[in-house]
Amino acid sequence: MGDDMQVLKDDIAFMRALTEENGHSMAREGAILAAVGIIFGLTALQYWLLRMEVFTVPRSWQPFLWMDGVIAYLITLTLIHRRFPKRPGVGPRAMEAAWAGVGIGITVAANALGVSGWRLQMPMLASGAFPIVLFTLYGTAWGVAFAVKRRTWFALVAIGCAATAIACGFLIGTHEEWLLLFLGLFAFVAVPGFVILWRW
Numbered sequence: 001m002g003d004d005m006q007v008l009k010d011d012i013a014f015m016r017a018l019t020e021e022n023g024h025s026m027a028r029e030g031a032i033l034a035a036v037g038i039i040f041g042l043t044a045l046q047y048w049l050l051r052m053e054v055f056t057v058p059r060s061w062q063p064f065l066w067m068d069g070v071i072a073y074l075i076t077l078t079l080i081h082r083r084f085p086k087r088p089g090v091g092p093r094a095m096e097a098a099w100a101g102v103g104i105g106i107t108v109a110a111n112a113l114g115v116s117g118w119r120l121q122m123p124m125l126a127s128g129a130f131p132i133v134l135f136t137l138y139g140t141a142w143g144v145a146f147a148v149k150r151r152t153w154f155a156l157v158a159i160g161c162a163a164t165a166i167a168c169g170f171l172i173g174t175h176e177e178w179l180l181l182f183l184g185l186f187a188f189v190a191v192p193g194f195v196i197l198w199r200w
Helices: 002-019 023-051 059-064 067-083 090-119 125-149 152-170 175-199
Strands: none
Touching (some): 023 067, 023 090, 090 125
16 A cells, blocks of 8 residues: 555656646747747748749759758757756656657658658659648647646647648648748747747
């Protein structure tokens, strides 16, 4: 009985720690989300403007334009980690794991789609399908955030991500998909990130 009571106490302590607010940690996650939404949103906008022939670059450069976003993000991420160091606690670790899982999933999906496109001789497969995967994963992470923090607007952002994923499926292969990718990253990643950063 004593062991059972201790297990119960440990479980209660775990759940309490999971749901408690940690302002510093939330601010860090908010800053990262804001950076992702702005930097990669602008990268998507860059591709849309290119497709609309607002500007041109050599054709051989086009597959590598996204690298400017990666470089800018890595620099920004380093600065964020210095400004908001990691803090201990079960709740912060759960939130961080959810977003880290999204990052890993996005990286794996992008590479898998790239290989699939090469294998099927469909070079546009990755760029067309990637936004669908992206918003699906972000919607899942926002769903986890809602389950942990019980913020209604987290659930609304998750629904928005899901709707954007479906809309990207409808627009797949069109120039407008790049514009939707930009708008979705801004609305459902950058803006919520800034809200978290401001509130926590």
